[in-house]
Amino acid sequence: MQKRFMAIWFGHLLTDGLARRRPELKDVPFVLVAPVKNKIIITAASAAAEKEGAFTGMAVADARSAVPDLLAIDAVSGQAANLLRLIGLGCIRYTPIVSLNLPDGLMLDISGCAHLWGGEREYLKEIVLKLRAAGFDARAAIADTVGAAWAVARYAARRPIIGSGEQASAIAGLPPAALRLPPEILEKLQKLGFRNIGPLLDIAPQSLRRRFGTNLLLRIDQALGRVDEYPEALVPPVPYTERLPSLEPIRTVPGIEIAIEKLLEMLCLRLQSDGLGIRKAILKCHRIDGRKVQVGITTTKGSHSVSHLLRLFRLQIDKIEPALGIELFIMEATRTEEMDVVQEQLWAEAKGLGDTSLAELLDRIAGKVGANVIQRFLPAESHWPERSIKLAVSLDEQPQTAWSALPRPIRLLNQPETIEVMALVPDHPPKLFVHKGKRHTIAKADGPERIGREWWQDSGQHRDYYIVEDSEGCRYWVFRSGHYDGGDAQWYLHGYFA
Amino acid sequence: MENRQQVIGKLRQDLLHWEGYKPPVSGRYEQLGLGALEHVFPNGVFPKNCIHELVCASIEQAAASGGFVSAVLSLLIQTGGVCVWIGRARRLYAPALAAFGVAPHQVIFITLHKDKDALWVMEEALKCTGLTAVVCELREMDFKQSRRFQLAVESSRVTGFVLRNATDKLSSTACAARWQIKSLPSTELDGLPGLGFLRWQVDLLKVRNGHTGSWQLEWQDGCFVPVKELIINEERQVG
Numbered sequence: 204m205q206k207r208f209m210a211i212w213f214g215h216l217l218t219d220g221l222a223r224r225r226p227e228l229k230d231v232p233f234v235l236v237a238p239v240k241n242k243i244i245i246t247a248a249s250a251a252a253e254k255e256g257a258f259t260g261m262a263v264a265d266a267r268s269a270v271p272d273l274l275a276i277d278a279v280s281g282q283a284a285n286l287l288r289l290i291g292l293g294c295i296r297y298t299p300i301v302s303l304n305l306p307d308g309l310m311l312d313i314s315g316c317a318h319l320w321g322g323e324r325e326y327l328k329e330i331v332l333k334l335r336a337a338g339f340d341a342r343a344a345i346a347d348t349v350g351a352a353w354a355v356a357r358y359a360a361r362r363p364i365i366g367s368g369e370q371a372s373a374i375a376g377l378p379p380a381a382l383r384l385p386p387e388i389l390e391k392l393q394k395l396g397f398r399n400i401g402p403l404l405d406i407a408p409q410s411l412r413r414r415f416g417t418n419l420l421l422r423i424d425q426a427l428g429r430v431d432e433y434p435e436a437l438v439p440p441v442p443y444t445e446r447l448p449s450l451e452p453i454r455t456v457p458g459i460e461i462a463i464e465k466l467l468e469m470l471c472l473r474l475q476s477d478g479l480g481i482r483k484a485i486l487k488c489h490r491i492d493g494r495k496v497q498v499g500i501t502t503t504k505g506s507h508s509v510s511h512l513l514r515l516f517r518l519q520i521d522k523i524e525p526a527l528g529i530e531l532f533i534m535e536a537t538r539t540e541e542m543d544v545v546q547e548q549l550w551a552e553a554k555g556l557g558d559t560s561l562a563e564l565l566d567r568i569a570g571k572v573g574a575n576v577i578q579r580f581l582p583a584e585s586h587w588p589e590r591s592i593k594l595a596v597s598l599d600e601q602p603q604t605a606w607s608a609l610p611r612p613i614r615l616l617n618q619p620e621t622i623e624v625m626a627l628v629p630d631h632p633p634k635l636f637v638h639k640g641k642r643h644t645i646a647k648a649d650g651p652e653r654i655g656r657e658w659w660q661d662s663g664q665h666r667d668y669y670i671v672e673d674s675e676g677c678r679y680w681v682f683r684s685g686h687y688d689g690g691d692a693q694w695y696l697h698g699y700f701a
Numbered sequence: 702m703e704n705r706q707q708v709i710g711k712l713r714q715d716l717l718h719w720e721g722y723k724p725p726v727s728g729r730y731e732q733l734g735l736g737a738l739e740h741v742f743p744n745g746v747f748p749k750n751c752i753h754e755l756v757c758a759s760i761e762q763a764a765a766s767g768g769f770v771s772a773v774l775s776l777l778i779q780t781g782g783v784c785v786w787i788g789r790a791r792r793l794y795a796p797a798l799a800a801f802g803v804a805p806h807q808v809i810f811i812t813l814h815k816d817k818d819a820l821w822v823m824e825e826a827l828k829c830t831g832l833t834a835v836v837c838e839l840r841e842m843d844f845k846q847s848r849r850f851q852l853a854v855e856s857s858r859v860t861g862f863v864l865r866n867a868t869d870k871l872s873s874t875a876c877a878a879r880w881q882i883k884s885l886p887s888t889e890l891d892g893l894p895g896l897g898f899l900r901w902q903v904d905l906l907k908v909r910n911g912h913t914g915s916w917q918l919e920w921q922d923g924c925f926v927p928v929k930e931l932i933i934n935e936e937r938q939v940g
């Protein structure tokens with residue numbers, strides 16, 4: 204496919220950006236200044252200041268002689284890159300590949316995008332008018348190559364759209380500076396009387412190389428499309444991305460749902476043919492007020508089932524704030540996973556942890572309440588009750604050791620609760636205990652089971668556990684912390700048996 | 702007279718059939734292994750595609766109900782089956798399930814603090830055909846919610862258990878059965894001191910199309926055993 208590029212040039216990027224933030228500067232002649240070798244030099248001049256004769260590169264003192272009421276503001280370094288980045292992110296609604304063209308421009312790869320806005324003329328008009336409405340002195344041009352678009356945006360007064368293959372005639376009338384050359388080569392060309400690019404194109408490459416080096420040839424080749432040029436994208440494009448621009452701004456839940464469904468259908472079809480499934484997807488909604496809202500979903504197992512993913516997104520729809528309306532939906536599969544091609548089962552009886560419907564259920568729960576509420580436990584090699592289980596990382600993780608066969612209570616208190624105990628003989632199970640004001644007379648008891656602390660984990664008293672049954676038949680797990688004669692022995696209730 | 706009995710029996714069978722209880726397929730053993738208790742249910746089979754409700758008046762009863770449910774789960778879950786346990790705070794201690802024959806790593810625990818979330822998760826889980834059983838601990842459940850659960854299980858064939866707090870006046874629900882499980886004093890084994898097998902007082906307070914009843918069951922090495930002998934609740938001195 205023929206590549207098309209659009210260059211955007213900002214005549215007064217920094218001053219327009221500042222005037223946008225401080226409206227009182229709008230029609231005032233002002234300049235941004237920075238100290239260079241004991242002199243205060245103008246680094247950017249506003250349109251009003253340039254009209255009165257203060258230009259970039261002049262010393263402020265000199266400019267003041269022409270414009271007495273010139274306002275000088277200290278420049279902030281790196282401001283141009285920040286501004287361009289913000290504008291570039293805003294332009295992602297027009298094309299996925301936007302790159303910065305420091306210090307004062309943007310380069311958009313618009314291949315296959317313009318027809319969505321009804322052709323290149325309308326596309327260009329839409330972008331330029333939007334930027335001008337935002338207060339930027341912007342100009343743009345569209346051409347087959349980065350070089351030609353760059354040149355035409357900055358140096359041509361008319362005809363911003365260069366037809367396919369017409370780069371040579373378009374740049375022939377422009378000055379050599381339009382070729383993005385370093386100053387020393389420009390100076391040399393000036394001395395030799397090259398006012399336009401046209402005569403340079405007629406000279407044999409060998410003689411140009413001998414006199415000006417390879418840089419000039421490369422720039423000419425890039426402008427004419429003989430050498431490819433790949434601008435670095437501001438936001439690296441995600442391989443699995445689908446876009447859906449809407450004719451009318453969308454504000455309603457059914458509208459958003461339809462958009463999500465369409466995007467998922469397109470995305471899942473591609474993923475399915477590549478044998479991949481979505482683990483993580485993001486829906487980005489560009490609103491007409493220039494803001495962006497996004498929601499994401501994650502799955503426990505790769506999936507390319509439209510109905511399942513749609514159900515996950517449906518839980519997130521109420522987090523999307525459409526405001527005045529959404530004009531562009533972008534669905535990105537930020538994490539994918541290879542999927543085993545599952546043969547459809549005639550006897551779908553094998554229920555287990557690998558079941559798809561189970562994974563889908565957990566995704567829905569995670570989407571609605573949060574992934575941290577879902578827990579699965581595996582045995583850990585420890586006798587200490589609180590540490591004898593660990594959380595499983597994934598659904599497929601299998602236990603490394605066997606589950607303990609020792610009797611354990613079905614309900615374990617998170618914090619052992621203190622109890623008052625009466626025992627007839629030291630080091631024997633208690634005769635009765637009082638828990639929360641209730642007296643339990645113990646009829647039967649098993650124990651003690653001594654569980655020591657793991658010295659490499661923490662220090663403290665060991666625990667002597669007893670299983671006791673009171674006269675009503677309720678069974679408890681109680682323990683004494685420490686030795687009986689230690690003086691600091693304390694009894695606790697830790698769990699309930701069935 | 703004989704004829705009349707037969708007609709009534711036939712009509713009862715039809716009613717059961719319309720309500721979704723299928724008569725046991727001949728040549729297939731459908732009984733779960735609850736012994737005498739199972740005969741009170743329609744067709745003499747523990748209803749699997751239904752919601753069972755267990756009321757717990759105290760934390761001890763909640764523990765006993767948890768144990769009883771785990772024991773039933775071990776009978777329900779075939780090898781590899783998965784169960785979801787929805788609890789309020791993490792109080793169920795997973796290793797204890799191993800004693801009831803349920804592999805704890807085959808149970809997915811979901812901890813929720815709000816009943817509203819628990820109800821939503823329970824309903825979604827009951828719709829999931831990849832599960833064998835779902836257990837949910839709730840404070841309250843009214844008729845509407847139980848009806849929703851029942852509708853969800855009818856299509857997915859999942860068994861649902863609801864452990865709920867006993868209140869003074871229990872509202873009626875659409876559950877197939879309402880149970881109350883209490884711990885009973887165990888008897889010593891072969892005269893040895895200490896605790897015997899887990900023993901429960903199992904009260905079936907309500908059964909749809911069945912008979913209520915009261916039993917004493919013991920959990921012995923992976924199966925329910927009814928208790929026949931009288932329990933002598935004598936004061937015994939320990940220690």
